[in-house]
Amino acid sequence: MSHHDNFIYLTFALVLLLLSTAIAQQFFEPSAQRFVQSTTVITLLVAVWGIKKDEFLLAKAFIFPVAIILTSFAGFYLDEFGLEFTHLILMLIFFVSTAYQTARQVIFSGEINGNKILGAICLYMLLGLIWALLYTLSQLYFGQAFNGMPEATQWYIAFPDFVYFSFVTLTTLGFGDISPNLPITRFLVYFQAVFGQFYLAVLVASLVSSRKSPHQNGNNSTS
Template sequence: MDERDNFVYLTFALILLLLSTAAAQQFFDQSMQRLVQSTTVMTLLVAVWGVKSKNFILRKAFIFPVAILLVALFSNWLDDAGFDQFYLLLLLSFFISTAIKTARQVLFTGDIDGNKILGAICLYLLMGLIWAVLYTLLQLEFSGSFPAMSSHSNWFTLFPEFIYFSFVTITTLGFGDISPTLPVARFLVYLEAIVGQFYLAILVASLVGSRMSSLSSHKTK
């Protein structure tokens, strides 16, 4: 894996994360959902390895997946002790760190190629996951933020629901089955919708346009 194909692996890792979370929610009980949320840390580690460079393991940002992995090993005890927000904050830090590393490679290095187009898609998926963690934290802290959600749910049952809600929001589908009521929750929702639309309309369109122009110029030479 190097910077020429790393986003292929990152795309696979993120899709596997989303698929496994949905499958655990549909086919297994809460204990399995907890297990899946913990074991998907390994998938996230794969994503980290491919974000920037071979020396990424030596960078400070690697502390986040290591911390997540250690916390995941003790997830049962931490949840019982009320430290589920701590796990989510680590997860949020890791998603943000990965998104920043991805954005730097997509936006500020070299020519636009197919790998960077995939990187732009990965960044979009990471944005959806970042907001999903934010919604989960908000619901845990203020149980009335999303009335459709149970106020007694654990983070590992809320998180898959908010992954769904986050991607429905960022794509502005707005099915209406989950809706915010508190002001801060509403702010996060409409901010995600705005960011998502501008991202697709400006950044991804520009990257694809630059790639097509590059291909056309090569053909005319």
């Protein structure tokens, strides 16, 4: 894996991890979500943060599963000691930082290629996960912050449903099975919908036009 193909791997990894979130919710105990989210964290560390470091420890095959297990245990102990909000806020900070790092690699560096266009897709999925964490924090803090959601006392029970709701909102599908119940959560929902539309309209269009511009410049120079 290198900076030329890291987002190819990350795109497949994020899709599989989102699928794993649904499978864990469907067939396993809710606490299995800890393992899925730990896998997500370590995957992002390798594919986004470690891509420019040749000696990045987590990129080694034998370290990768060990890091996932250790991260799962760390999350378990944070939850057991009543530090659930700390756990979620740390995850939120990490996802926001990773989204920023991804944006830097996609938008602010070098020529646009297929890998960076896939990076834009990865960034879109990261935005969905960031808002899912914000919704989960709101639900745990305020109680009934959303209609259609049971009162969950553990984040990993509510989080899979908010992943679904977040991507439905980001794409402005709006099925209505889950809806915001408080002014602050209504703000989060409509702000995500607006942000998602501007992301598709502005960023993806910029990437495509940047990819075309070298060809246009080449045609102009030959004419």
